[in-house]
Amino acid sequence: MKVGFYGHVRQYHSFKAEIDRNIQEVLESGNYVMGPMLQRFEAELAAYHGARYAIGVGNGTDALWLSFLALGIGPGDECITTTNTFFATAEAIWIAGATAVFVDSDPRTNCIDPSKIEAAITARTKAIVPVHLYGQCADMRAIRKIASQHKLLVVEDNAQAIGARGNGFKTGELSDAMCISFIIQKNLGCFGDGGAVITNNAEVDRLVRKLRNHGSDKRSCHGMGYNSRLDDIHAGVLSAKLKHLDDGNALRRKWAARYSAGLKDASSITLPYEAPGYRHIYHLYVIETRKPAHRGPLLDFLNANGIDAKCHYPIAIHQQEGFPWGKGARIVGDISNSERNAACCISLPMFPELTAEEVDYVTGKVMEWDRTAGAA
């Protein structure tokens, strides 16, 4: 059997009529950029989050640095985040001209460990940038409390957890801005690049709208800005898919529960942890080998058996060659949890359109390896 890592084409076939209808509507309207479909999707996305504003931009990375710029974060400022994330989290901090300050992640959730943040705060600290890694929210209540005490901004990197909830809080509720990616493989993915900023702050809304459109909010009038707009065809695709997002996330949770039940007796790996009261939406289902030396052999075994397992992310940002490329970067304290996560993670196939047969095949192969090579 072959089990792929992504279900994009299966998903397209499930919602083909709605997606095609929206694309057709845009094509026939003649409005392809900053048109009515984008406005409609922005309103739907804001409503989905119970937020006042949603601004479509070119991708999740731009969503982050445009938010930083709108919030006045730039050269001389420091942003606290983690190194076990996709590269773009830190990249966006550097694009804004700020310094990335890395602290350790929580050993169970792999999101930023709030107890490590205060030691990293200096007079230059401007923001905390938590990543809702793999589909589970960081501990936003603890982060908000620290931010309020120290008068810091909070920008959520929510590229991976659209539709997730924390214990008594929603994503986007406790921050100044929240940034989403719609790249193909995300839980709400388009057919290329796309992103959005969600905020309740009218000034952030105004500035991101201006910045994404060559510094313009009035025809022919410009200030310094960029070109980073979510095009209307993609807004149409996303509008169709947004209606199915919660169902898709529920299916991901169902497959995650099936994986976890099937893998519970494996002794050589640890399973994903869902914090009490949280709703993890399993953008990724990530197991960790207990021994770093086991990660490569288990990954090879799965791949050799037709299972497209991957790693997110095997090289932490501070371990990338050439780090930090002349950019501002500081590591505060021991970041061994982030390093363990990078060394041991394996992502099993996870998308709503999986079948029980596929999940059971993957589970069976992981257990087979656990009983043989994993026991060595």
Ligand SMILES: Cc1ncc(COP(=O)(O)O)c(C=O)c1O
């Ligand atoms: C955690 C995280 N941050 C930022 C990004 C950047 O998003 P994009 O690829 O849309 O620029 C991604 C995804 O790619 C991500 O997973």
